[in-house]
Amino acid sequence: MSSLIVSLLLASSAATAAAPLQLMAARSSDLVPSRLQATTPARSAIADLDRQPVSMSWAIDAKQALDARPVPFTRQSREYWSDASADQLQQGFALSTSANGALIRLSPHAGNAQVIDASTLLFRANGRLYTASDAVRSAADQDALRAAGMDVPSGSVVVKLADTLGSGRIELIAPGAAGSYLVHVFEPASKIVMSLRAERDTVLSGEPLRIVTTIEGASLDRVDGLLSAPDGFSQDVSFVRQRDGSYQALVRPDPAHAGGFGLWEIHAFGNAANRTFAVPRDARTAFAVSVASARLSGTIQRPAGLARDSALRLSIGVEAATASRYQLAGTLYGSRSDGSLAPLAVAHSAAWLEAGTAAITLSFDQQTLGESQLRAPYEIRDLRLINQADMSLVERRERAARID
Incomplete structure (x- = not known):
């Protein structure tokens, strides 16, 4: 009888240790492919990819504040851009400013080798004509701008307007x-600020992405936009006014232009007006567009029979539509004595996967686990799946799995 009980206990223990874990339910902020998108990557994109698996991990400070959820970046703008012909500039190109000390940059378009001397510029404002000596506080040519780290076209010149010119129509x-x-106008002292943000830093091709723009210090009667892909493709964007005065647009990046290196750019522009004047505002921000060439299958296997203080190895299932080298990255959280969770270690692993279902193993080394004051239950957070052919993020989960 006793031998039977021991056998049953051992069998139960082994079954428990070998039982597969499951990914936690996805959150609304997670990036999770609903379907896979098979692609045919260029030979050059995968020819140099290493086929050998690699795994690494390192300890992190338990007191370090980490955000497993990506925070959308908000671009703030006190500037605008306009195209001007030679005739317009010779006769007088109208600009609007809302504060003293505006910076104006003139950059020749491609193929135009004409360099404008800042000292020859004239300005008409307040019913009179100003020379550069009266209207310009300081100026810089292309050499000075490049020496300061600005990547400007050849022939560019920047002038800072003197306060004597005031603000308004110039x-x-x-x-x-x-x-x-x-013509680029930047007003560092302006209180009219346009904000633009994409609600995600990465979107899967063909999936919608919400873009939001707001204005401070004035109101917008309309906002137009343009979405540009790294390959030069562009499409118009329609913004719709909301009850709170903001404008929103839903963009859906064309899958035909997705994949490869480079970010997509959203450009929003409109006229901001208050009781006294109107001034244009432009804002740009960027985001990544990924092709869902793979996704997490949902299963996680932990090898049976490992001691409590041994390395923690998690074999995480991956379903790939396209053969490539894929990378997994995740942060391990451990439990304090009071039951709260704190960051313990980060692990990265990469392996070549053929199309189909396979797995990549995340491994947290024994020394890191043993030296930490944090213990089980553990939790994997900020789990990311990356296609190394173009370093695109194809799946990301804020909270991925709990390990008892």
């Missing part, structure tokens, strides 16, 4: 202009 006159130019 006409910029460049008698020596030839060809076409990009």
